[in-house]
Amino acid sequence: MLDIIGARLVENLAEAFSDLTRTSCEASMVSLDYITMDQVAADVPTPVLMAVGIGKPFDGEILIAIDKVTLLATSELMLGGSAKHLDVDGVESFTAIELGFGERVAAAVLAELQRALTVVSGSALELERVETDPEAAAVAKHNSLCARIKVSVAIAGHQGAVDVIIPYDALEPIRPDLGKVYFGDRGDGQSSWHDMIGSQIERAHMTLEVLLAEEAIPIQQIMAWKPGDTINFGIEEGQDATMICADTPMFKVSIGKRNNGFVAVQITEELKLKKELETDGDDN
Known part of the structure; x- marks a missing residue:
């Protein structure tokens, strides 16, 4: 079921990032793996925006990691720029404005995760805080096992990444539902694609x-x-x-x-x- 939730999340994120930035965006699943909290902190590149989310159906906090490419590209596009010539190599920290836009991006990711979770449970997630230090954003003990959904985001010619990290302990309330067989929800999928195609048509250019x-x-x-x-x-x-x-x-x-x-x-x-x-x- 986590595979299905991850696939739905990827589809939702492509639409959400397109709506946020008013430009075409592609999202693809890189991996769904199971690692410790120590490995999460070691794997994220720096600087990184770490957003902590809470709410139903999880019993504890979850973590959203947004890399600098994704954050800077989306910030530039939301400010009305093109982000085509974005230079991210020398960036070592984020400005207050970029962190503000990062909160909006993190909130959008949480909203799409909430939508993806409807296949197993009703959910209501909200953003609790954002951090730039992986240690300060730890949502579980160092040796605690976590499920990590790694998503690649292609936007404005740049390739970024968004990670969703859910500690095993937080999954406890829905653990029985994660073992069930899911046969799909055709109506909701059709609505999602219909809305996405409609939004893309509205942004198309005609001669x-x-x-x-x-x-x-x-x-x-x-x-x-x-x-x-x-x-x-x-x-x-x-x-x-x-x-x-x-x-x-x-x-x-x-x-x-x-x-x-x-x-x-x-x-x-x-x-x-x-x-x-x-x-x-x-x-x-």
């Missing part, structure tokens, strides 16, 4: 073209054209034109100019075909 004029010209006249010839279409300011998307007329527009002298168009009418396409989309 718009404005058709200013059309005129039929004899082929003999065209064959006689040479460099320097002028073809007058009689286009004037305020003239009607058509805005096209993917070879489909979408709007009637009026041609004008901005104060900076650039040519602009103002939408004056929605074409019927656009409304028909929206209706078809609702039916599907």
Whole structure:
């Protein structure tokens, strides 16, 4: 069951990071292993953000480890940057602003873990505190065994990692449920994918073209054209034109100019075909 919870968490995190940063994000499972708390502290790279979570169904604290690549890339994107040329090699500590964004990221991870846990139990998790020292964030004794879900996060051309560490003692209330066979929850999965695809479509970019004029010209006249010839279409300011998307007329527009002298168009009418396409989309 922990394998299933981890797989659901990975799917949820891809959607959650995309929503947080308004950019495409991919998440993949690296491993689900069982290590001691000492090994957890030894394996995390520094600097690292360690977030401690509490709540149902766990009997004790759990730990979220967010590496510097993930934290800095998401912080830059949430601030409106591109994060394409992010330099993380020389970073040895986090600023107060980065820690603030880190809390938001950690809270999002906990929320998605809460969703993933619904296959075995109702849950209500919340962020208790964040630390940058692995020793201060220890949620179990040094030799206590923990389940660690390691997730790779690809965002804005950078590869980061998020670890979810759950001590065995904290799993005690749901240990019987973890041995059950799970046959899936088709409806919830479909809803999750539907929401994710919808959010991606809303952030997609489309190329718009404005058709200013059309005129039929004899082929003999065209064959006689040479460099320097002028073809007058009689286009004037305020003239009607058509805005096209993917070879489909979408709007009637009026041609004008901005104060900076650039040519602009103002939408004056929605074409019927656009409304028909929206209706078809609702039916599907």
